[in-house]
Amino acid sequence: MADIEKVEYKPISVRDLLIEVKDISELMIDLAYSAALFDNEELAEEVMDLEKQVKTLTYLINMNAMLAARDAEDAEALVGVPMVASSAEKISDAAADIATIVLKDIRIHPIIRDVFRKVEEQLARIKIESISFLISKRIDELKLAAEIGVNILAIRRGKRWILDPEDEEIIQEEDILIVRGTQKGIEELGKAAKGKLKEL
Amino acid sequence: MVKNKKTFGRIVENLVELKDTSEMMLDLAYSSLLLKSKSLAEEVQFLEEHMDDLHTELELLVLSCGFNSKESKDFLGLIRLGLFTETIADAAAQIAELVLRGIEPHPVLKMAIEEAEKSVVRVTVPKKSKLIGQTIKKANIPEETGMWILAIRRGNRWIRPRPKVIIEAKDTLIASGYADGEKDFIKLIKD
Numbered sequence: 001m002a003d004i005e006k007v008e009y010k011p012i013s014v015r016d017l018l019i020e021v022k023d024i025s026e027l028m029i030d031l032a033y034s035a036a037l038f039d040n041e042e043l044a045e046e047v048m049d050l051e052k053q054v055k056t057l058t059y060l061i062n063m064n065a066m067l068a069a070r071d072a073e074d075a076e077a078l079v080g081v082p083m084v085a086s087s088a089e090k091i092s093d094a095a096a097d098i099a100t101i102v103l104k105d106i107r108i109h110p111i112i113r114d115v116f117r118k119v120e121e122q123l124a125r126i127k128i129e130s131i132s133f134l135i136s137k138r139i140d141e142l143k144l145a146a147e148i149g150v151n152i153l154a155i156r157r158g159k160r161w162i163l164d165p166e167d168e169e170i171i172q173e174e175d176i177l178i179v180r181g182t183q184k185g186i187e188e189l190g191k192a193a194k195g196k197l198k199e200l
Numbered sequence: 201m202v203k204n205k206k207t208f209g210r211i212v213e214n215l216v217e218l219k220d221t222s223e224m225m226l227d228l229a230y231s232s233l234l235l236k237s238k239s240l241a242e243e244v245q246f247l248e249e250h251m252d253d254l255h256t257e258l259e260l261l262v263l264s265c266g267f268n269s270k271e272s273k274d275f276l277g278l279i280r281l282g283l284f285t286e287t288i289a290d291a292a293a294q295i296a297e298l299v300l301r302g303i304e305p306h307p308v309l310k311m312a313i314e315e316a317e318k319s320v321v322r323v324t325v326p327k328k329s330k331l332i333g334q335t336i337k338k339a340n341i342p343e344e345t346g347m348w349i350l351a352i353r354r355g356n357r358w359i360r361p362r363p364k365v366i367i368e369a370k371d372t373l374i375a376s377g378y379a380d381g382e383k384d385f386i387k388l389i390k391d
Contacts, residue, residue, distance in 0.1 A: 080304075086294075
């Protein structure tokens with residue numbers, strides 16, 4: 001087993017930690033299904049990365065909750081916090097297991113995948129290359145939903161995840177965008193990210 | 201080679217419903233916590249039973265496909281997908297259980313789920329409602345009332361409120377939003 005780090009206590013607000021765990025675990029469900037149903041290993045890898053984040057966040061939530069309890073009354077009031085965090089972690093584990101279907105090459109039957117494609121919107125991972133015109137643009141400036149029917153669900157910037165990015169967020173070189181949309185829209189955005197399209 | 205196209209169609213329908221139900225359960229579970237609503241929490245528990253049935257049906261469908269040993273991996277993926285989806289539903293039920301146990305949600309939990317005061321409302325669509333025959337998208341409910349639909353109960357089934365779903369008479373809509381939108385919501389549905 002590689003990559004298991006000790007989690008050190010950090011004084012972060014439990015509220016912020018919980019919001020993050022909840023948002024990440026929900027995004028993971030979408031990503032994992034899309035990875036499995038569209039046989040997309042890139043998305044599966046992002047799910048595995050997010051699973052690690054959820055683990056760390058869950059440790060931090062539990063530590064903070066423990067520190068906040070001083071007596072039996074506090075403990076009763078606080079017990080819901082680690083319980084909800086543990087549910088979110090359970091969801092994250094299940095999503096990682098779904099992603100593993102792809103990574104271990106078990107895969108979903110191709111006929112089922114074909115039918116699914118007709119009913120479900122696709123998620124994709126798009127990397128912003130250095131020559132893309134998207135760099136330095138604000139998200140709302142691009143009007144992606146109106147122009148090509150694509151929504152940005154999250155941005156991974158190095159090790160940092162930005163979930164449900166604000167309109168003002170500016171796209172940077174090397175950003176990894178997690179997007180949802182029609183196949184055509186995703187293809188166009190992919191070309192723009194590689195610098196093969198100069199406008200959308 | 202597997203020939204039964206009908207079975208494939210049913211497998212996909214089943215998987216879509218499993219996935220939709222598990223996500224809806226999660227929405228409802230968080231809402232039940234936020235609103236301290238035992239009735240919503242009970243719906244989550246009810247849906248979990250429904251998930252069990254769906255999951256069993258999926259497994260039976262997959263096993264009855266008559267695949268050969270070369271194809272078995274393709275079908276293992278489907279079995280696993282069903283299994284993990286049920287785990288997600290279990291996690292939602294675990295959240296709802298907190299409410300049913302009467303555990304007072306800590307303010308921090310409420311803040312994390314949603315900042316403002318919200319209410320939840322359950323309305324059955326009367327036969328004369330103007331919304332009958334309209335899609336969720338066309339009904340413009342969030343724009344008109346500030347409430348958004350979490351789930352639709354149709355007979356014994358739960359439906360996820362996707363934009364294309366058409367509203368029918370006797371549907372029970374469960375919606376959440378700011379308390380002042382509640383009246384507008386009821387008016388919109390009942391008029």
